[in-house]
Amino acid sequence: MPELPDVELFRRIFEEHGLGRQVATVEVLDPRILEDIDAEALSAALAGDLFQAAHRHGKHLFVARRRGGYLHMHFGLTGALTWYEGEMPPWTRVAFGFCAPPHLAYVNLRLLGRVGLVEDMRTYLAAHDIGPDALDPRLDEDSFATALGHGRRPIKAALLDQSVVAGIGNVYADEILFQAGLRPDVPVSALDRGWRRRLFRAMRTVLETAVRRGAASEHFTERLPEGYLTRVRGGDGHCPRCGTPLARFRTGGRTGYFCGRCQIDPRRAGRDDA
DNA sequence: CGTTATGTTCGATG
DNA sequence: GCATCGAACATAAC
Numbered sequence: 001m002p003e004l005p006d007v008e009l010f011r012r013i014f015e016e017h018g019l020g021r022q023v024a025t026v027e028v029l030d031p032r033i034l035e036d037i038d039a040e041a042l043s044a045a046l047a048g049d050l051f052q053a054a055h056r057h058g059k060h061l062f063v064a065r066r067r068g069g070y071l072h073m074h075f076g077l078t079g080a081l082t083w084y085e086g087e088m089p090p091w092t093r094v095a096f097g098f099c100a101p102p103h104l105a106y107v108n109l110r111l112l113g114r115v116g117l118v119e120d121m122r123t124y125l126a127a128h129d130i131g132p133d134a135l136d137p138r139l140d141e142d143s144f145a146t147a148l149g150h151g152r153r154p155i156k157a158a159l160l161d162q163s164v165v166a167g168i169g170n171v172y173a174d175e176i177l178f179q180a181g182l183r184p185d186v187p188v189s190a191l192d193r194g195w196r197r198r199l200f201r202a203m204r205t206v207l208e209t210a211v212r213r214g215a216a217s218e219h220f221t222e223r224l225p226e227g228y229l230t231r232v233r234g235g236d237g238h239c240p241r242c243g244t245p246l247a248r249f250r251t252g253g254r255t256g257y258f259c260g261r262c263q264i265d266p267r268r269a270g271r272d273d274a
Numbered sequence: 275c276g277t278t279a280t281g282t283t284c285g286a287t288g
Numbered sequence: 289g290c291a292t293c294g295a296a297c298a299t300a301a302c
Binding site: 032076077078091109110111112151152153157251252253 | 290291292293294295296297298299300
Binding site: 003075128230 | 278280282
């Protein structure tokens with residue numbers, strides 16, 4: 001489930017239910033999810049500690065510990081953070097138990113995410129080549145335009161590249177391109193300044209809208225505005241703007257959708273606008 | 275049984 | 289050497 005808006009929701013859940021409370025026990029139900037630490041060490045490090053602030057960068061969550069350093073979580077394709085009072089949710093991999101309910105559960109069906117401890121966020125992000133957060137106010141149009149680069153790769157691949165901008169996944173990449181009116185297969189080298197600016201704005205609008213509306217987890221599609229591709233994304237969807245059946249394509253094992261009529265290739269169409 | 279799923283990494287390829 | 293592509297990872301549901 002996790003793209004930027006989903007992880008932002010997890011951050012808020014952690015903030016609301018996990019801050020300022022002393023950790024009683026940390027239960028690792030499947031150690032394969034752990035990142036550079038074993039279950040014993042993680043539990044020992046966190047027991048008795050207290051979480052002070054929850055930060056999100058792209059799809060990563062970092063929770064500051066009173067003892068120093070951060071709890072780090074990444075959610076892969078199927079991860080989530082939820083709170084619970086009685087039974088632990090299914091597929092809980094790590095349970096953070098406090099002195100009283102509610103407790104927090106890091107859930108992940110497939111084990112593609114990670115949970116671990118890091119000393120410093122900056123160091124971690126640099127080591128993993130993670131670029132600026134897509135909603136960082138310090139990220140401006142110019143640096144975004146520059147970060148896209150001039151290679152031959154398709155614009156969708158560039159949007160998915162976390163070193164360009166962090167937080168966009170398969171679904172929101174399609175949405176941003178739809179809102180910008182740009183075909184996903186256009187090489188970045190074909191994008192002039194105007195198109196880069198247009199993409200930047202679409203990225204901001206789409207992600208801010210999703211975050212503001214709480215479009216995440218189980219509500220993720222229906223909380224998005226009418227006119228969003230994501231609401232009809234899938235097998236036999238039709239463009240919410242013109243009704244054309246959506247085009248479907250595959251790249252690197254991922255399926256993407258776009259409207260062959262509303263989304264153009266700047267190299268072909270001389271003019272645009274919609 | 276084959277296909278598909280909102281991610282990332284790493285080896286192969288051009 | 290660099291940019292890009294695709295398989296692999298792991299699990300359940302349709």
